[in-house]
Amino acid sequence: MLNSPVVEAAPEDRPRPRISDPALMVIFGASGDLAQRKLLPALYNLVQKGLLPKDFTIVGYSRTGYSDEEYREFAKVGVKEHADVEFREDDWQQFSQGIFYVSGNYDDPAGFARLKECIAEREQGRHTGHNRLFYLATPPSVYEPVSTQLGQANLVHPADEECWTRLVVEKPFGRDRASAHALNEHLLSIFDEEQVYRIDHYLGKETVQNILVFRFANGILEPIWNRNYVDHVQITVAESIGLERRGGYYDKSGALRDMVQNHMLQLVSLVGMEPPVAFDAKAVRDQKVNLLRSIRPLAPEEVGQYVVRAQYGPGEVNGEHLPSYRDEEGVAPESTTETFVAWKLEIDNWRWNGVPFYLRTGKALPQKVSEIAIYFRRAPHLLFASAEDSKQISRNVLLIRIQPDEGISLKISAKLPGPSVKLQPVNMAFHYGSSFGSTPPDAYQRLLLDVVLGDGTLFTRRDEVEVAWDRVTRVLEGWQMQEEQAQAQGVPLRLPTYEAGTWGPAAAEELLGQEDQNWRKP
Numbered sequence: 351m352l353n354s355p356v357v358e359a360a361p362e363d364r365p366r367p368r369i370s371d372p373a374l375m376v377i378f379g380a381s382g383d384l385a386q387r388k389l390l391p392a393l394y395n396l397v398q399k400g401l402l403p404k405d406f407t408i409v410g411y412s413r414t415g416y417s418d419e420e421y422r423e424f425a426k427v428g429v430k431e432h433a434d435v436e437f438r439e440d441d442w443q444q445f446s447q448g449i450f451y452v453s454g455n456y457d458d459p460a461g462f463a464r465l466k467e468c469i470a471e472r473e474q475g476r477h478t479g480h481n482r483l484f485y486l487a488t489p490p491s492v493y494e495p496v497s498t499q500l501g502q503a504n505l506v507h508p509a510d511e512e513c514w515t516r517l518v519v520e521k522p523f524g525r526d527r528a529s530a531h532a533l534n535e536h537l538l539s540i541f542d543e544e545q546v547y548r549i550d551h552y553l554g555k556e557t558v559q560n561i562l563v564f565r566f567a568n569g570i571l572e573p574i575w576n577r578n579y580v581d582h583v584q585i586t587v588a589e590s591i592g593l594e595r596r597g598g599y600y601d602k603s604g605a606l607r608d609m610v611q612n613h614m615l616q617l618v619s620l621v622g623m624e625p626p627v628a629f630d631a632k633a634v635r636d637q638k639v640n641l642l643r644s645i646r647p648l649a650p651e652e653v654g655q656y657v658v659r660a661q662y663g664p665g666e667v668n669g670e671h672l673p674s675y676r677d678e679e680g681v682a683p684e685s686t687t688e689t690f691v692a693w694k695l696e697i698d699n700w701r702w703n704g705v706p707f708y709l710r711t712g713k714a715l716p717q718k719v720s721e722i723a724i725y726f727r728r729a730p731h732l733l734f735a736s737a738e739d740s741k742q743i744s745r746n747v748l749l750i751r752i753q754p755d756e757g758i759s760l761k762i763s764a765k766l767p768g769p770s771v772k773l774q775p776v777n778m779a780f781h782y783g784s785s786f787g788s789t790p791p792d793a794y795q796r797l798l799l800d801v802v803l804g805d806g807t808l809f810t811r812r813d814e815v816e817v818a819w820d821r822v823t824r825v826l827e828g829w830q831m832q833e834e835q836a837q838a839q840g841v842p843l844r845l846p847t848y849e850a851g852t853w854g855p856a857a858a859e860e861l862l863g864q865e866d867q868n869w870r871k872p
């Protein structure tokens with residue numbers, strides 16, 4: 351354990367360089383799960399911590415017929431259960447006076463006229479400086495109608511006006527290359543690119559942001575962060591849960607779209623990118639895009655060789671029985687949607703050529719864990735290579751733990767005390783909890799604050815999302831080809847299965863396949 355001083359405040363709680371503007375936020379899909387569990391509690395936290403002004407104003411918009419008071423009750427349930435600051439009735443009373451609600455359809459001009467009226471009244475009464483933040487927390491099918499109505503109702507200030515308008519778009523941003531492109535075209539016919547904040551909540555996680563600090567604030571790392579020293583990289587984003595009543599959404603999506611296109615490719619870009627010239631939105635995102643563009647595009651016939659997909663079968667996870675994926679509520683009985691993906695990704699640039707990045711993600715795996723493991727090459731000359739010891743000299747592995755037990759550790763070999771030279775792997779470790787005295791705040795707090803501050807660094811830019819979809823769409827095209835081949839042979843495609851509660855199908859192990867490369871057991 352490294353001796354690091356205990357610092358009381360989490361980075362989120364320290365004074366930020368910019369003071370947030372007063373603003374009004376409209377949540378579309380305000381009656382939903384995201385609004386109740388994540389957005390409203392995050393806003394409450396930010397106001398109580400003094401990071402957003404006390405008169406920050408929220409207007410919920412959705413079809414459900416709430417009054418202001420009823421919507422405040424809905425919000426209170428979420429805040430009480432999910433906010434991380436202590437709930438106090440007098441704070442709540444003050445906060446909730448800034449919450450309002452308008453009911454309407456997402457494509458109905460009359461609803462947007464009512465919304466406009468409500469905004470005008472609140473902007474005047476609560477001095478929000480005409481700054482507007484629109485948050486699309488609806489299913490993606492209504493992103494287009496809502497943004498169209500916002501444009502038609504003249505609710506969007508031009509980007510060069512003194513007061514600002516910003517639009518936050520939730521995931522999934524499209525289902526493939528073409529639909530992501532079409533959505534971008536549509537949004538950018540109403541908003542300017544710098545007004546659009548495409549959210550990926552992984553970028554709001556402290557440990558994910560720390561990847562950049564760790565890489566670029568520690569001079570010892572850059573010289574070894576390349577193909578000369580790194581053997582391969584493993585990125586695991588595992589979940590122990592099954593579908594938890596999200597079958598309707600998930601069966602049309604699958605692990606590749608749900609987790610790889612966004613969260614996992616973001617992790618790849620942060621680990622692999624070149625140093626940016628500055629820590630600002632343009633410089634960071636330019637380098638992330640360059641890295642994503644360097645990912646070798648797969649031809650449909652190569653997909654089987656580089657990408658493994660599977661579905662979970664029945665099994666036990668943490669003592670609970672899970673049915674097979676096809677038996678889950680909302681899933682088609684003949685579904686070929688993948689709940690597990692492993693991908694051997696090659697990066698064609700000077701830094702990473704020949705260093706595979708292995709990605710794996712899945713539902714119903716033994717534990718919830720997200721981590722990045724950098725495997726370094728072995729020592730070139732084994733001084734301790736007696737038959738017994740050579741097996742013991744393991745590679746140095748740098749582990750970036752994103753969740754849980756957030757931290758960074760380095761596995762090294764050490765001599766076991768005693769008369770003979772016996773080696774044992776040991777860890778040098780840094781843990782967020784023990785070093786900073788608190789667990790990192792929820793990602794939505796950081797991301798919402800950044801939107802109000804106008805900082806787009808942790809949001810995905812248009813070209814970024816489109817290049818990520820390009821590489822993923824090529825995999826989808828390969829799978830489509832496999833389905834067509836199976837149909838032509840008259841044998842319906844059946845994905846390989848893995849028992850719920852295990853680390854996925856055997857084929858995922860074979861993907862690594864090279865001597866002495868195995869998936870890490872987290």
Ligand code: NDP
Nearest residue numbers: 379381382383384385412413414487488489490520521522
């Ligand atoms: P919900 O399914 O709860 O939908 C939000 C609201 O949208 C509903 O309350 C409903 O409001 C309205 N709605 C639902 N279905 C439709 C439909 N078919 N047509 C029009 N309106 C509809 O979604 P979530 O709140 O879970 O998620 C919102 C967005 O955020 C989604 O894009 C999701 O992918 C994304 N997201 C959610 C996360 C979460 O933790 N929930 C995490 C990450 C992303 P009403 O009927 O009152 O209009």
Ligand code: BG6
Nearest residue numbers: 521551552589608609613720753
């Ligand atoms: C969401 C996916 O984006 O991320 C979910 O839609 C998944 O399927 C979730 O469960 C995982 O996020 P986290 O922060 O719990 O790792």
